[in-house]
Amino acid sequence: MAVAAVSKYEFAAADSQDKFHGAQLLFIGWEDHLLFCAPFAFPFPPAMRFGDVVAGPMQAAFGYHPDFAQIDWAKVEWLKSGKPFAPDFDKSLAENGLRHKDVIRFRTPGLNGIKGSCS
Amino acid sequence: MDMQVAKKKLGLKERYAVMTRGLDWTPSYQKMEDIYPYMAYEGIKIHDWDKWEDPFRLTMDSYWKYQAEKERKLYAIIDAFAQNNGHLNVTDARYINTLKLFISGISPLEYVAHRGFAHAGRAFPGAGPRVACLMQSLDEIRHAQTQVHAISNYNKYYNGMHDFHHMHDRVWFLSVPKSFFDDAITAGPFEFMVSIGFSFEYVLTNLLFVPFVSGAAYNGDMGTMTFGFSAQSDEARHMTLGLEVIKFILEQDPANVPIVQRWIDKWTWRGYRVLTLVAMMMDYMLPKRTMSWKEAWEVYFEENGGALFKDLARYGITMPKCAEQIALEKDHLSHQAWSTFYNYAAAANFHTWMPDEDEMTWLSSKYPESFDKLYRPRYEFWREQAAKGNRFYSKTLPMLCQTCQIPMVFTEPGEPTKICYREVDYKGDKYHFCSDPCKQIFEHEPEKYIQAWLPVQQIYQGNCFPEGTDPTVEGFDALAAVLKYYNLENGRDNLDFDISEDKKNFAEWRGQATKNI
Ligand SMILES: [Fe+2]
Ligand SMILES: [Fe+2]
Numbered sequence: 001m002a003v004a005a006v007s008k009y010e011f012a013a014a015d016s017q018d019k020f021h022g023a024q025l026l027f028i029g030w031e032d033h034l035l036f037c038a039p040f041a042f043p044f045p046p047a048m049r050f051g052d053v054v055a056g057p058m059q060a061a062f063g064y065h066p067d068f069a070q071i072d073w074a075k076v077e078w079l080k081s082g083k084p085f086a087p088d089f090d091k092s093l094a095e096n097g098l099r100h101k102d103v104i105r106f107r108t109p110g111l112n113g114i115k116g117s118c119s
Numbered sequence: 120m121d122m123q124v125a126k127k128k129l130g131l132k133e134r135y136a137v138m139t140r141g142l143d144w145t146p147s148y149q150k151m152e153d154i155y156p157y158m159a160y161e162g163i164k165i166h167d168w169d170k171w172e173d174p175f176r177l178t179m180d181s182y183w184k185y186q187a188e189k190e191r192k193l194y195a196i197i198d199a200f201a202q203n204n205g206h207l208n209v210t211d212a213r214y215i216n217t218l219k220l221f222i223s224g225i226s227p228l229e230y231v232a233h234r235g236f237a238h239a240g241r242a243f244p245g246a247g248p249r250v251a252c253l254m255q256s257l258d259e260i261r262h263a264q265t266q267v268h269a270i271s272n273y274n275k276y277y278n279g280m281h282d283f284h285h286m287h288d289r290v291w292f293l294s295v296p297k298s299f300f301d302d303a304i305t306a307g308p309f310e311f312m313v314s315i316g317f318s319f320e321y322v323l324t325n326l327l328f329v330p331f332v333s334g335a336a337y338n339g340d341m342g343t344m345t346f347g348f349s350a351q352s353d354e355a356r357h358m359t360l361g362l363e364v365i366k367f368i369l370e371q372d373p374a375n376v377p378i379v380q381r382w383i384d385k386w387t388w389r390g391y392r393v394l395t396l397v398a399m400m401m402d403y404m405l406p407k408r409t410m411s412w413k414e415a416w417e418v419y420f421e422e423n424g425g426a427l428f429k430d431l432a433r434y435g436i437t438m439p440k441c442a443e444q445i446a447l448e449k450d451h452l453s454h455q456a457w458s459t460f461y462n463y464a465a466a467a468n469f470h471t472w473m474p475d476e477d478e479m480t481w482l483s484s485k486y487p488e489s490f491d492k493l494y495r496p497r498y499e500f501w502r503e504q505a506a507k508g509n510r511f512y513s514k515t516l517p518m519l520c521q522t523c524q525i526p527m528v529f530t531e532p533g534e535p536t537k538i539c540y541r542e543v544d545y546k547g548d549k550y551h552f553c554s555d556p557c558k559q560i561f562e563h564e565p566e567k568y569i570q571a572w573l574p575v576q577q578i579y580q581g582n583c584f585p586e587g588t589d590p591t592v593e594g595f596d597a598l599a600a601v602l603k604y605y606n607l608e609n610g611r612d613n614l615d616f617d618i619s620e621d622k623k624n625f626a627e628w629r630g631q632a633t634k635n636i
Contacts, residue, residue: 002564002566003564003566003567004160004161004162004307004564005160006156006157006160009566010566011566011569011570012569012570013546013548013569013570014569014570014571014572014573014576014577015548015573015576015580016548019580020579020580021580021581023579025576025579027518027551029518029527029538029540031537031538032536034455034458034493034497034530034536034538035458035497035500035501035511036462036513037455037458037459037462037463037513037517037526037528038459038517038518038526038527038528038538039517039518039527039538039540040515040516040517040518041515041516041517041518041519041575041576041579042515043579057515060514060515061513061514061515064511081542081549082540099549100548100549101548101549101550101551102549103518103540103542103549103551105540113496114496114497114499114500115496117492117493117496117497118493118536119493119494119496119497119500
């Protein structure tokens with residue numbers, strides 16, 4: 001459907017990639033850990049190594065949770081737009097097929113939040 | 120000698136006719152569609168504006184007289200409140216945070232409502248709705264002014280309210296109410312009337328305005344309570360107008376029904392998402408609770424709204440579909456919202472805190488299905504950590520919903536441990552949503568919502584720092600720069616209530632007022 005308007009109605013998106021000074025947005029959510037109220041938004045260079053995202057910004061954002069230090073990254077299940085996803089930690093975000101405003105989630109089997117409450 | 124002839128006074132009815140419809144005329148040298156250019160494009164068909172029944176017979180001159188009298192009384196009470204240090208009579212200083220939420224989140228909407236009704240009134244060819252819109256437009260600017268005046272008494276003593284209008288246009292969570300109203304005023308005049316006049320003022324007003332006013336009454340805030348009572352007669356008029364508008368549009372042409380139904384569906388959901396702020400206010404921010412959010416929803420929407428939609432069934436209007444989803448969220452909404460503000464307490468203009476033991480007990484009793492299982496463990500953990508000096512402040516920005524602009528905190532309907540993710544591809548870009556209704560609203564008018572000023576995206580683009588900021592310098596502190604842009608002072612206006620100046624000052628001042636120290 002098109003918007004109802006009195007004349008031509010065409011505007012640019014307010015958050016297209018060209019506006020982020022070389023970065024692209026990546027959204028990352030941790031399943032069953034709602035102590036973090038929402039998935040996080042990060043601006044990363046597309047050439048950034050996936051493993052560096054995990055070790056740096058993800059550690060900084062999710063590290064407060066006691067479960068985070070327990071994660072066995074080999075067992076983590078990843079989702080991209082809700083579908084199974086197998087990131088290569090040594091490759092870049094772009095090489096892993098991650099584009100601007102993609103959303104990924106990770107599930108950590110056996111780790112279900114504070115007292116198993118999914119918090 | 121001249122004879123004294125008694126001037127004949129007009130009866131109420133005649134007077135109304137002369138002062139309202141009598142002011143209208145039919146243009147002779149301009150085309151109607153040039154004078155009223157916004158009447159056709161939304162697809163609403165009006166055949167006879169004279170069928171409009173004026174729901175209240177108030178003329179402008181009596182409007183002025185009546186409102187002036189009301190305002191005189193209101194300001195007398197506000198003055199007395201200020202002179203007697205009325206602010207020290209509130210239950211406890213946490214209550215004042217509801218006023219910060221109100222002045223920065225709601226009062227600026229009153230002002231935008233003023234503009235919206237002025238615009239809608241100008242757009243309608245019928246004299247009846249035009250005068251009704253004019254009056255509501257004036258009511259709304261009075262509401263904005265009287266709220267600012269009433270709450271300014273608190274601004275003298277407490278933090279976070281000093282630049283509410285500047286904040287309304289910038290602070291991350293205030294983009295939720297702001298974008299809601301911007302969406303409405305940028306729609307056509309008919310959609311505006313359905314969105315604000317009907318869905319907001321009629322269907323949802325008891326869940327917005329009333330909780331704040333009764334919250335004020337329960338918590339000893341005379342100033343705000345008086346403002347609320349003073350606005351009540353206006354609100355009654357607004358509700359009547361909202362209902363009359365809907366009935367008039369529906370009666371004019373059957374083709375209007377599906378358009379109006381879509382607007383009701385959209386705006387009930389949009390309004391409900393804004394009420395997330397009210398839900399947490401009711402369940403967490405009022406030291407003395409009035410009722411729980413869940414109870415309020417059941418009484419004011421499920422019961423009263425249910426009766427309303429039964430009444431509208433004869434026009435072919437049905438209960439908005441989203442009501443089913445809202446019912447599933449009512450055990451979770453306020454807790455998810457409060458958790459969000461606890462996460463981001465460093466970037467808000469009010470304080471947050473963890474409920475005390477008694478309050479936890481109250482929450483368990485009001486939310487037996489959800490609180491102890493899902494939210495209490497989270498809060499107890501946060502409380503323990505805070506006691507150890509490790510209070511949680513999330514420093515990474517959250518992902519937002521493209522439509523309601525709320526962080527993606529809501530869970531799948533019926534699955535309260537799974538965040539709800541929805542997405543749409545549009546012209547090569549991805550857009551994300553908190554729910555099916557937000558996604559559907561986007562899909563209907565993607566051209567509109569791709570322009571959304573999402574605070575998180577704007578911060579990452581570098582648009583939310585004070586002018587002259589260089590974000591590329593070593594050790595750049597983004598949060599500090601954003602707070603400066605918001606005109607919030609780190610450590611004073613934000614963070615936990617426990618360490619706040621508000622808490623300390625209130626205790627000291629109340630001590631001086633009640634003890635011999
Ligand atoms: Fe108002
Ligand atoms: Fe949403």
